[in-house]
Amino acid sequence: MLVSGGRHRHHRTEGYMRSKIWFFVPLASIALAVGGAVAADPPASTSAGVPPAAQSGITRKILSTIDVPDSKYQVIEARVEIAANVHVPPHTHPGTVVGYLLEGDYSIKLAGQPAKTLMPGESFVIPPGVVHEEFAGAHPAKALAVFTVEKGKPLTSPAK
Numbered sequence: 001m002l003v004s005g006g007r008h009r010h011h012r013t014e015g016y017m018r019s020k021i022w023f024f025v026p027l028a029s030i031a032l033a034v035g036g037a038v039a040a041d042p043p044a045s046t047s048a049g050v051p052p053a054a055q056s057g058i059t060r061k062i063l064s065t066i067d068v069p070d071s072k073y074q075v076i077e078a079r080v081e082i083a084a085n086v087h088v089p090p091h092t093h094p095g096t097v098v099g100y101l102l103e104g105d106y107s108i109k110l111a112g113q114p115a116k117t118l119m120p121g122e123s124f125v126i127p128p129g130v131v132h133e134e135f136a137g138a139h140p141a142k143a144l145a146v147f148t149v150e151k152g153k154p155l156t157s158p159a160k
Contacts, residue, residue, distance in 0.1 A: 057086030057136075060145075060155065067151070076147040076155065082106070082136035090133045090159035095149040097126040102144060105137025131159040 109115040
């Protein structure tokens with residue numbers, strides 16, 4: 001038995017999410033073009049094939065890495081999952097991060113700003129070098145994140 005409107009609504013939502021995701025990949029490239037990817041001193045781990053240090057409750061799975069032609073930058077697409085009731089401590093990224101919440105309970109707090117709670121289907125931008133922390137609520141958070149970073153730089157570093 002099919003719940004009224006269930007199948008059609010699912011396809012509309014899926015198509016909407018897909019169109020939003022395809023919007024953010026070029027947006028990350030635009031951020032790069034306007035100077036969004038600023039280099040920072042790298043720790044031991046880099047985006048050049050070495051994943052950031054494992055952090056309890058968060059996983060980052062690299063989906064694709066694309067070199068930006070005629071530049072020293074790359075765009076890295078990752079699926080980020082934060083377990084339920086996990087606080088990701090303050091950290092930074094050396095380039096712009098454009099994120100899209102796929103599902104779950106998620107809040108982000110940028111330095112100097114109040115925490116912002118997102119609903120699935122909403123997006124966020126983390127400027128380069130800005131200290132921030134993230135929180136998952138009662139349900140695990142799953143997001144698509146697009147990083148624009150200088151080749152060989154880290155995806156994430158603990159806040160100093």
